[in-house]
Amino acid sequence: MNHKTSYSFEFFPPKTAEGMANLRQVRQELAAFSPEFFSVTFGAGGSTRDRTMDTVFEIQAEGHGAAPHISCISSSKEEIRALLQAYQAKGIRRLVTLRGDIPSGEVSAGDFKYANELVSFIRAETGDWFHLEVAAYPEFHPEAGSAQKDLDNFKRKIDAGADSAITQYFYNVDAYFRFLDAAQKLGVTAPIIPGIMPIYNYTQLARFSNVCGAEIPRWLRMRLEAYGDDLASLRGFGADVVTEICAKLIAAGVDKMHFYTLNQAGIIGQIIRQL
Template identity: 85%
Template sequence: MNNKIDYSFEFFPPKTAEGMANLREVRKQLAPFKPEFFSVTFGAGGSTRDRTMESVLEIQAEGYGAAPHISCISSSKAEISELLQAYQAKGIKRLVTLRGDIPSGEVSSGDFKYANELVQFIRAETGDWFHLEVAAYPEFHPEAGSAQKDLDNFKRKMDAGADSAITQYFYNVDAYFRFVEAAQMVGITAPIIPGIMPIYNYTQLARFSSVCGAEIPRWLRMRLEAYGDDLPSLRAFGVDVVTEICAKLAQTGVNKMHFYTLNQAGTIRQIIEQLPA
């Protein structure tokens, strides 16, 4: 087990009691890695608001660091203020602060248009109470007009008061390094934590990647496609690929990694346990 890296793990809020029970077991399996925090996502337009809070409070009650995602699309300032007060009252100290996805068919975007506006609002409402994480895109946000515009947007979020950033997942390590270097050149010194996506299923991964703008390199795509329905072999190969990415990051001094778990633990355990101590 690699004890030199601070890990964090992202969950989505389960819809059922069975899902909640499964997530408790997943947390138990990931607990030996002493995570800095577990984060819980927030559905488009706040569609999972109550389930997000329920999951976060359960994680906190178990003694772990807990970080709810909070997104501003389709939300009013009054709604966000109410949510912030609720989290403060429960002693939550960290937020993953996002613009969020626009729900299908949505017309009104609420009082906020961009994540930097949400960061600024949270700072105005709560001061330094929360540690604020924001999103970063090593391969550029899919809506960005150019790499420079994407970097400018990222800097606006950091300048608005974010403490650190978590990247979208990537399979090209150089993209992460180039992004960090570009951020440093415009004066961003806060930690930029790499987001890590294990490979469970090629069809699912391709769908996620087409939406979020993460590139699956051609060599990797063709290898994954070649496995067809042989999921055990695909996942074993995926463990090797992602372990190598994490090892390269660690070798260059990266000491924090954030895993997108999809509410599963086994593959992630394999990856972390294979990393050099």
């Protein structure tokens, strides 16, 4: 393992006691890699608000860095203010700040339309208390009108006061480096941390990728499809592919990575050990 590389890991808040017990085990396994922080996602329209908060506080109580996701779509300023105050009261110092998905059937967009408005609001409310992470899209946001508009929107989030960014996952390393270059040409100096998605099964990955705009290169898609129901072989191959991506990033000087765990530890542990 490259000792200079630091990791962070993203979880979703479990719905059941069994899920919480599983996540505790997963955290214990991933804690072996001394992560900078564990982050916890926030459901569309705040649908997991309490579970997100409970999970974050439990992670913090175990002595780990904890970063709740906070999304603003369909939220009022009062609701966001109450969340910020609750996290400040517990000594949480990092937030992953997102626009969030529009819940199905939802009419009201709330008091915020874009993530940069949420970043500005958090800075106005809490000053420099929080380290704010925002999202970046190396292959561009699926709703972006153009590549340039997406880059401009990303810069607005940084200019509003974000400290760093975490990217959507990608399997094309060149897309990440080109995004980095384009952002730097716009004057962005904040770190842009690559988001890494292990490959657990092809159907799930294809569904995620269709929604978020992450490209699965044709060569990779064809190889994954060929494994069919042989999940063990697919995951072994996928772990090698993702390890190679991480190795290329490290060779180019990347010193932080953020893993989308899907509340699982095994493949991620394998990837980090292979590095």
